[in-house]
Amino acid sequence: MRASVPAILAVLLLLSNDSATGAVTAPLSPLCGTRRRKRITPSLAARSVRGGGRLAAAAIDNAEGTPRHGKKGAVVTTAPLKPSSSATVDGLKNALASGLAAACSKAILQPFDTLKTVQQQTRSVGGERGLGLAEAVRKITAREGGVRNLYSGLVVSALGSMPSVGLYFGVYSYSKKKLIPFFREALGSGRDGTPVLSDTALRSIAIVCSAAVGNTIASSFRVPYEVVKQNIQTGKYSSTLGAVRSMYAGTGIRAFFPLGGVGVQMARDIPYAMFTLLAYEAIRDHWVSDNPGPLRDMAAGALSGGWGSFVTNPLDVIKTRLQTDGPGAGLYGGSIIKCAVATYEEGGPMTFLRGAAPRLMHKIPANGCFFVFYEFFRRMLRVEGAVAKGSDTKTR
Numbered sequence: 001m002r003a004s005v006p007a008i009l010a011v012l013l014l015l016s017n018d019s020a021t022g023a024v025t026a027p028l029s030p031l032c033g034t035r036r037r038k039r040i041t042p043s044l045a046a047r048s049v050r051g052g053g054r055l056a057a058a059a060i061d062n063a064e065g066t067p068r069h070g071k072k073g074a075v076v077t078t079a080p081l082k083p084s085s086s087a088t089v090d091g092l093k094n095a096l097a098s099g100l101a102a103a104c105s106k107a108i109l110q111p112f113d114t115l116k117t118v119q120q121q122t123r124s125v126g127g128e129r130g131l132g133l134a135e136a137v138r139k140i141t142a143r144e145g146g147v148r149n150l151y152s153g154l155v156v157s158a159l160g161s162m163p164s165v166g167l168y169f170g171v172y173s174y175s176k177k178k179l180i181p182f183f184r185e186a187l188g189s190g191r192d193g194t195p196v197l198s199d200t201a202l203r204s205i206a207i208v209c210s211a212a213v214g215n216t217i218a219s220s221f222r223v224p225y226e227v228v229k230q231n232i233q234t235g236k237y238s239s240t241l242g243a244v245r246s247m248y249a250g251t252g253i254r255a256f257f258p259l260g261g262v263g264v265q266m267a268r269d270i271p272y273a274m275f276t277l278l279a280y281e282a283i284r285d286h287w288v289s290d291n292p293g294p295l296r297d298m299a300a301g302a303l304s305g306g307w308g309s310f311v312t313n314p315l316d317v318i319k320t321r322l323q324t325d326g327p328g329a330g331l332y333g334g335s336i337i338k339c340a341v342a343t344y345e346e347g348g349p350m351t352f353l354r355g356a357a358p359r360l361m362h363k364i365p366a367n368g369c370f371f372v373f374y375e376f377f378r379r380m381l382r383v384e385g386a387v388a389k390g391s392d393t394k395t396r
Contacts, residue, residue: 087177093381095170101373102165105366106158111150112362113157114140117233120320120355133357143235153229156240160225164218169374172214172277179206207281211273219266224256226265227323234324264322264336268315276308280371297375298368305367309359314352316359317343 106113115136122131131139140149183202184190197205228243237243247255283300309316318339325331325339332339343351 087174090177090384091170091174093383094173094378095166097377097381097383098169098374099162099166100377101370102161103158104373105369106161107154108369109362109366110154110157112358112366114150114152114233115358116355116362117230117320117324119358120317121230121234121324136358140235145238149235152235153232153240156225156232156243157229160222160229164222164225167221168214168218168273170214171217172210172273175210175213176206179209182206204278204282207278208274211277212270215269215273216266219269220262222269223262223265223323227256227258230320230324236324258323258325258334264315264319264339267336268312268319271315272308272312274308275311276304276367279304279307292375294372294376298372301371301374302364302368305370306360306364309363310356313356313359317352317354320355 115133118136118140119131119133122136137150140152141147143149180203181190183206184199187196188199188202189195228240228247231237231247232240232243237246280300283304288296288300318336321339321343322332322334322336325334332342
């Protein structure tokens with residue numbers, strides 16, 4: 001009966017906590033000077049009946065944040081139990097971190113995005129070769145404004161990307177934090193009986209689904225600024241304010257949502273997000289987390305962004321052409337299929353790789369810069385799952 005009293009206290013303490021993920025710190029190891037963390041679960045609390053109530057005492061001390069003595073007299077100070085951050089808070093912090101990171105990376109690498117847009121927008125006539133990189137530079141700088149034209153659309157690009165990227169990563173982070181444990185409980189190690197899939201495979205599926213959900217929501221917000229930016233980059237308008245006024249005066253709000261514009265934006269962005277984030281999460285888990293730091297963050301972002309950009313370049317060509325087609329132009333009528341067929345007839349499969357070089361020159365360093373800033377801001381905001389240099393643990 002005496003042993004059951006502390007066990008009951010331990011169970012009551014656990015039930016009174018909203019989070020069951022708190023850790024009791026074991027005595028310090030005299031050899032390595034580190035502390036091992038032991039998870040308190042109801043089953044462990046039940047087994048404290050046979051342990052003379054030691055777990056209950058440890059749990060009580062841990063809740064109060066009081067020091068305890070190990071078997072050999074080493075004093076161990078335990079921290080109070082803290083619940084993990086909610087998916088909503090985690091999503092909001094990731095939204096802020098990604099929005100700030102997007103603005104920083106856009107400001108650094110805008111010229112490559114301008115070159116890509118001009119190359120893709122130029123149409124070949126009679127089987128002529130598409131606009132080369134050097135020719136695109138000459139065409140852009142020949143306009144009034146010179147080299148400054150390489151930064152055309154920077155304001156709308158930076159300001160427009162912040163809410164859309166923030167929304168995208170916020171929804172992505174929220175969805176991932178909800179879906180990973182859901183899939184694990186339904187199909188993985190948490191289900192009763194034999195798991196349908198491994199937890200690793202289920203985590204990958206959760207990442208892909210979260211990326212799709214995040215980009216589906218963000219793409220509809222991304223289209224207006226993409227349309228304005230690309231019309232400035234192609235030289236149709238000289239300023240952001242002038243572009244917005246002229247486009248709105250022409251066909252009203254529909255000018256910012258051209259026929260097929262939202263659909264093709266999603267058709268490009270969703271696969272891009274899936275390929276990029278799946279690669280980034282894998283590289284981060286298996287390489288960055290071993291020795292975190294800015295250089296590894298940059299390498300992981302650059303590799304994953306380059307991969308995602310290359311495999312989705314054909315969709316990017318179609319997106320650019322539809323969004324710069326203009327209302328009433330009649331070339332494609334807002335049809336993705338018609339645009340794809342017309343593009344293929346221009347020069348075969350290689351036409352879909354137009355702009356790939358400047359796009360990769362933009363996307364590889366852009367993703368490298370973005371993820372450096374993104375992880376930096378995540379650490380500043382103490383986002384759960386952010387890996388700090390020098391830490392030996394990370395949360396999921």
